[in-house]
Amino acid sequence: MTTPITPIALVTGASRGLGRSTALKLAANGVDLIVTYHSNLAEAEAVVQLIQAHGRRAVALQLDVGDSNTFAAFARTVTTALADTWQRDRFDYLVNNAGSGAHASIADTSEEQFDRMFNVHLKGTFFLTQKLLPLLRDGGRILNTSSGLTRFALPGFAAYAVMKGGVEVLTRYLAQELGARGISVNTIAPGAISTDFGGGAVRDNAEMNASIARQTALGRVGMPDDIGGAVAALLSDGNRWVNAQRIEVSGGIAI
Numbered sequence: 001m002t003t004p005i006t007p008i009a010l011v012t013g014a015s016r017g018l019g020r021s022t023a024l025k026l027a028a029n030g031v032d033l034i035v036t037y038h039s040n041l042a043e044a045e046a047v048v049q050l051i052q053a054h055g056r057r058a059v060a061l062q063l064d065v066g067d068s069n070t071f072a073a074f075a076r077t078v079t080t081a082l083a084d085t086w087q088r089d090r091f092d093y094l095v096n097n098a099g100s101g102a103h104a105s106i107a108d109t110s111e112e113q114f115d116r117m118f119n120v121h122l123k124g125t126f127f128l129t130q131k132l133l134p135l136l137r138d139g140g141r142i143l144n145t146s147s148g149l150t151r152f153a154l155p156g157f158a159a160y161a162v163m164k165g166g167v168e169v170l171t172r173y174l175a176q177e178l179g180a181r182g183i184s185v186n187t188i189a190p191g192a193i194s195t196d197f198g199g200g201a202v203r204d205n206a207e208m209n210a211s212i213a214r215q216t217a218l219g220r221v222g223m224p225d226d227i228g229g230a231v232a233a234l235l236s237d238g239n240r241w242v243n244a245q246r247i248e249v250s251g252g253i254a255i
Helices: 017-028 041-053 068-086 111-135 158-181 197-204 206-215 224-234
Strands: 008-011 032-037 058-062 091-096 136-145 184-190 246-249
Touching: 008 017, 008 068, 017 032, 017 041, 017 091, 017 224, 032 041, 032 068, 041 058, 058 068, 068 111, 091 111, 111 136, 111 158, 136 158, 158 184, 184 224, 197 206, 224 246
Parallel strands: 008 032, 008 091, 032 058, 091 136, 136 184, 184 246
Antiparallel strands: none
């Protein structure tokens, strides 16, 4: 009887927030991890230790998703990590999670803010995926991250939401072009989550938190594990036929 091969997921921005929860939920489901971090190696190594506590293997690699000039070198680093840690040349799941926020009205948004959102969320997702496609096994999965803000509009988030709308379109094109390789591609769209994202406003501003809770059918703001659990479920074998879809995980906000 052949022993099943443990799947490997690459999760960007996994040292904190939604990426951290995603990595730990996947580890609990028997997945090994390549986790990336922007600048906080200590936090990333702490996540690796927690993954290893689940009996899974993991490595942490530095990556700035806003700098596409580094992606080719990053892909080579992933190749080395796969060979050294797993004696393999392919991984199974790519979760494009890393990102940052910007809060400004359209009238007040600077070109610098707009370009940063573009580089991180849209250009970064496009070209990082491109560079990693040769390392993703046939039959694997890609899960991109969007936002509830592509469905409903809140003042001050236009630049961010525009890029996430582009990610949703990119998801459908990836699904079409990668179908011949058996690779499914979906988008997860979180609602408002209690993290340090965007300066931690949802988490730390009691008035904002309460307002969001009132607009949400389940009566509260989201928590990181709400998203991490959903990602792990979407990457499970039972969801292999889900493809080219936007799945909102928001507790039912603005319905």
